[in-house]
Amino acid sequence: MKRKNAGNLVFILLVLLTIFIWLIFPPEREGVENYARYLAGMTLGSLVLVLMSFSLFLSTRPRWAEPYFGGLDKMYLTHRHTSTAAFLILFVHLLVVPLHVFDLALGNYLAIIAFSGIVSIVLPTLAPRIPFLNRMTGETYEGWKKLHRFIGIFFILGYLHSITVNAPTAKIAINWNQVFVFLGIGSYLYTELLGRFFKKYVPYTVEAVNHPNSSTTEVVLRPKKDSITKHRAGQFLFVRFLEKGLNESHPFTISSAPNEDGLRLTIKACGDFTRRLFANLKAGTDAIVEGAYGMFDYRTGGPKQIWVAGGIGITPFLSFIRDLKDDLSHHVDFYYTVRHKDEAIFVDEIEKIVTKYPRLKPYIRFSAVHGSLTVDDIVKNAGGDIRGHHVYMCGPLPMVQAFEKKFAEAGVSRENIHFEEFNFR
Ligand SMILES: Cc1cc2nc3c(=O)[nH]c(=O)nc-3n(C[C@H](O)[C@H](O)[C@H](O)COP(=O)(O)OP(=O)(O)OC[C@H]3O[C@@H](n4cnc5c(N)ncnc54)[C@H](O)[C@@H]3O)c2cc1C
Known part of the structure; x- marks a missing residue:
């Protein structure tokens, strides 16, 4: 088994174990009508808590766990999967254990609040284009992120619901569940409150702001005291600037070499935040940096490689080449x-x-003049056979996805095609 798959495998095993534990150590049958539905309801409710605790754990962005998932971008993908699975199971749980809304029981009210909260937060993520849902987030990523931060509160309410209506005789299963509840609540508190006490966020100052062209900002950052822990070429960080309109945490690749003094970011003005940054960021502004993250590293690949940078996707490659030593x-x-x-x-x-x-060997291509780059061109330049090559790509998602398919068709194993997920939603 590859190390980068271990994280997902552990999650799957823990989910299966949860089902087994409820089946092997079930609650007592005595006095329970329709026992099968009751047991299924308990098990499904327990699965929702387990899966949500995984999502909350991944939201803490644990750097030590990156090798077990293949990088933070892949952890976000897992986060998306565990959250979607929890959301779907929540509905089945609701169908299996129907809520009697008019029962004046605390557990039912907690369930209704937790369910409504989770649905309101998750739906704009799953269906961001529905206008009514879009309005809840102000149609911005930042609005969506702010809304998302409340999820832990509804996780806790869901847990409180479970202890008011659960099966007190299924002690082992309940204790098993408790471990995940602590993991989930601990993770949520760390993300929202405690992270700052663990040197997660490091203060920097903007030393210089350059504009290499009419839509790109190069930001040079210098640590106020300690710098972020040692990083590798090609990694990225999260940064926010303590200035009105710029105080949002966004991910950017560190385009400088790791041994340079300070950090350089190269940022394309493509949306609200990055345009404001281009227009307003000044030297002397304070910044908060978190990182570095990422496993995009050509040094772990084979001897023959193809690097493809599309537009601002050049940033990790800038870091690679600026970091080259003697050979x-x-x-x-x-x-x-x-x-x-x-x-x-x-x-x-x-x-x-x-x-x-x-x-x-560099191939710099202007598509308006030379036509769009194709995988056929790349294969031809490489002598007609790229089956043993490792490919590293960074660029617009449609380009990366189309190239991934074409490289696979040209015989490159999917294992050898590496790219950064530039979307954390
Ligand atoms: C690992 C990684 C490395 C990146 N490196 C670079 C780089 O070196 N240079 C560069 O110019 N861009 C880089 N980006 C992209 C950059 O983060 C987005 O372009 C920027 O956050 C867009 O913000 P906006 O408000 O201007 O645009 P919007 O139009 O608001 O957002 C465009 C898209 O960017 C993503 N995004 C927006 N805000 C955030 C956020 N706070 N956190 C995470 N994603 C967000 C969302 O997918 C959104 O749909 C990187 C992204 C990732 C994930």
Whole structure:
């Protein structure tokens, strides 16, 4: 088994174990009408808590767990899966154990509040394009994030519901559940309150702000005291700036080399926040940095490689090449594609660096002039056979997805196609 699959496997085993424990140590039958539904309801309710506790745990962004999932971006994918599974099981739980809303029982009221809260928070995530749901988040990612932060409260209410109506005779199963409830509540408190006491957020100052072209900002950050822990080329961080309109935490790749003083970020103005950043960020602004995260690292790949950067997806590759030391042991075909010449950034620097590394072949492509880059072009340049190559890609999601399919068709194993998920929703 690969280490990067261990995290998901552990989650699956714990879910199966939860079902087994309820089946092997069930509550007593005595005095219970329709026992099968009762037991199924308990088990499903327990699964909802277990799965939600996984989601809350992953929200703490534990850096030590990254190798067991394949990086933080993949952890977010797992978070999405555990949350969706919990949400669907919640509905089945509700159908199996019908709520008698007019019963004046505390457990029922807690259930109704927890259920309504979870539905209101999860639906805008699952169906962000429905106008009514969109309005709840102000149609912004930041609004969605703020709404999402309440989920832990409804998790706790769901747990309180479970202890008011649960099966006191199923002691082992209940104690098993309790472990996950503590994990979930602990994780939520860490994310929302306690993280700051564990040096999770590190203060920096903006030393310089540069604009390499008319839509890109390069931010140079210097630590106020201690820097973030040692990072690798290609990793990313979360940053927010303590300035009105810029105090939102966003992920950006560290485009400088790890051994440079300070950190450099290279940011494309593509939405509300990044446009405000381009227009308003000034040297001297305080910043809070969290990280670094990510497992996008060409050094773990094979000797023959293809790198594809689309637009601002150049940032991890900038970090790779700025970090090159005396030699590059890999043979790399390095594609950097943008629409127009003026969109390409740091081209002079890239061209200067590659002269020192004969195994690193750059192909800079302006699609408006040369036509769009295709995997067929890449295969042709590589001599017609890329089956043994490792591919590293970063760029717009549609491009990465289309290229992944084409590279697989060209015989590259999916295991050898690496890319960063640029979407954490
Ligand atoms: C691992 C990673 C590394 C990245 N590295 C870079 C980089 O080096 N340079 C660069 O220019 N961009 C990078 N991005 C993309 C950058 O984070 C988004 O472009 C930026 O957050 C968009 O914010 P916006 O409000 O301007 O745009 P919007 O139009 O509001 O958002 C566009 C999309 O960006 C994502 N997004 C928005 N806000 C957040 C947030 N707070 N947290 C997470 N995702 C968000 C959402 O998917 C959203 O749909 C990276 C993203 C990820 C996940």
